Amino acid sequence: MTETLLSADRLHMTFPGRRGAAEARAVDGVDLDIAPGEIVALVGESGCGKTSLARTLLGLERPTSGRVTFSGKPLDYGSRALKAYRKRVQLVLQDPSGSLNPRHTVYDAVAEGLRIHGYAGDEREAVAHALSRAGLRPPERFFLRYPHELSGGQRQRVVIAGALVLEPELIVADEPVASLDASVRGEILALLLRLRDELGLSALVVTHDLGLAWNIADRVAVMYLGRIVETGRVEEVLTSPQHPYTQALLSVLPEAPGDPVVLTGEPPDPSRIPGGCRFHARCQILASGEADAAGVSEACRTVDLPVLSGAGGAQVACHWAAARVTEGAP
Known part of the structure; x- marks a missing residue:
């Protein structure tokens, strides 16, 4: 794949040390490209810098040095530009229970992104379409339900629907199945693969689980102490x-x-x-x-x-x- 959708170039992210200690180098020189329609697994132990790198790629943190490029253009950190960027690049978090407001219905949870970005189309149709794509059918049956009325797998599908409703080009999934039962994990992974095939969606999947990487990724990047130490096609590396x-x-x-x-x-x-x-x-x-x-x-x-x-x-x-x-x- 020669075309690149998202690119990190010599990315560094440091955080101030406590009580005068040296700076913590959470991301310490990373180059990473993601092509359209490609799923890349970012793998490593807790504390290796995976989440810091993901947050930097999402524009939630500004790199200390280096740059993030999307569709050939360096990321602009102005508020209006970041808002437009986050419509194209969406985050799917690990814990669906923590991602969803218990006081909001499924409909409101999925529609929230549309309202933030001033969607001018038919909101009900867009929400129904996103829920259907995420595997919650018929979607109208879920509109008025609350998170506590859903299973763990259904809650994760609602989170994915909330990302899909804005029709992004790339999703960053941080441990997307870590909190789910083994019987449900395969369904969510199959959903992500189907979305890639049907929509051309790209994904960066952050995980500590190489088994998950084997099942879902085209390419894997193994991270240790702020830097990628091995990368390649998933079959080669694993x-x-x-x-x-x-x-x-x-x-x-x-x-x-x-x-x-x-x-x-x-x-x-x-x-x-x-x-x-x-x-x-x-x-x-x-x-x-x-x-x-x-x-x-x-x-x-x-x-x-x-x-x-x-x-x-x-x-x-x-x-x-x-x-x-x-x-x-x-």
């Missing part, structure tokens, strides 16, 4: 992961062969990002001596790695993986 961090995340899936990789410690504080590879303090390859055997252990500890480009084929930011490629390892 069947042949090159970065030790990606290998560790995959090893805990029920269908993964071998024993799970147990990472030591917690991710470092984003205000104290270590030198060299930012994963080296927890890296099972470095700890086992494999990096030393490949002659890269010193580089792992001291030599920083470049920012991966936003699109293209499989890429990995890892000294050991690069050494294996040089040696012709499979």
Whole structure:
């Protein structure tokens, strides 16, 4: 895919440290492209910077440096321009119960975006159409219901309908099925795929679950400590992961062969990002001596790695993986 809908270019987002501490680098140099009709999964542990990156792409946070581009134009942070942008790029949150006002009916919840943006058409028809697209049929049956009268899956469909009613070009879904029962997750994922196929909708799906990424994404970007460390087509990355961090995340899936990789410690504080590879303090390859055997252990500890480009084929930011490629390892 050569055409780009949404693009992050050398994006940084820092937050002031507490009590005079150093700034926290939540997003620390990210390039990421999303093409029309493409679903990209942004994967990583809690605290790796996924949500901060998503909020920056949505225009909810202004980057410290770098830029966000949409349809070839840099994002304008003026209030009128942001309002127009948010009509084209919509957010779907993790917890539908927290996203919906318990005092608002389903109709009002879905119509809210239309009213904010001054929709001049037939509001009732637009709400019914959005609910129907989200799988709530017949839509009129749900108009006067309240969130507490719906199942978890139905509430998530209402949230999705509220995003669809403005006919966006891209949605950012933050852990869209994390709060749902396993039996309902597949239905919501199937809905997102159907919307992509029918409407050409693009999506950035933020998740810690590589299994979800496998089921829904065209491409996956694995994030660690503010930076993307591996990216590529989902089949490439999840069947042949090159970065030790990606290998560790995959090893805990029920269908993964071998024993799970147990990472030591917690991710470092984003205000104290270590030198060299930012994963080296927890890296099972470095700890086992494999990096030393490949002659890269010193580089792992001291030599920083470049920012991966936003699109293209499989890429990995890892000294050991690069050494294996040089040696012709499979």
